[in-house]
Amino acid sequence: MLLTLLSTLTTSMKIIDNEIYQAYKSGQAKQCKECGEIKLLKDFPLFSTKGAGRKNTCKHCSNALATIRRRLRRQNPPPSSAGDCPSCGRHTTAWVLEHCHQTNRFRGYICDSCNVAFGKFGDDPYTMQRSLNWLSSHG
Ligand SMILES: [Zn+2]
Ligand SMILES: [Zn+2]
Incomplete structure (x- = not known):
């Protein structure tokens, strides 16, 4: 029973990976320069300038970076x-x-x-x- 469940999980994970891979090949996914993971384009935030496209850092990493930068700015005020x-x-x-x-x-x-x-x-x-x-x- 457990084995069946495990193999089902592994199979479904492979399908997801393959989907990402296909999306990557067709330009619908890219690699995050922070975490290195390949994610769908919608997982990358848009630049605030209209038409400038999407950032190369995924939403998850962008949020984490923003939090770190806010903390560092508080601890080290700019000149x-x-x-x-x-x-x-x-x-x-x-x-x-x-x-x-x-x-x-x-x-x-x-x-x-x-x-x-x-x-x-x-x-x-x-x-x-x-x-x-x-x-x-x-x-
Ligand atoms: Zn990332
Ligand atoms: Zn300089």
């Missing part, structure tokens, strides 16, 4: 005035809270350009260093 970004050194008026997505540790406040760049490079110093080396060696 009260414009200043130089500690990352790139350029003057900024728009501070963005930067934290480690693995450990949830607060890193600091950086400018919007650095925040976007870090995001594009997946917060990976190795990839950024590689890219930097290439840029430096090509004048």
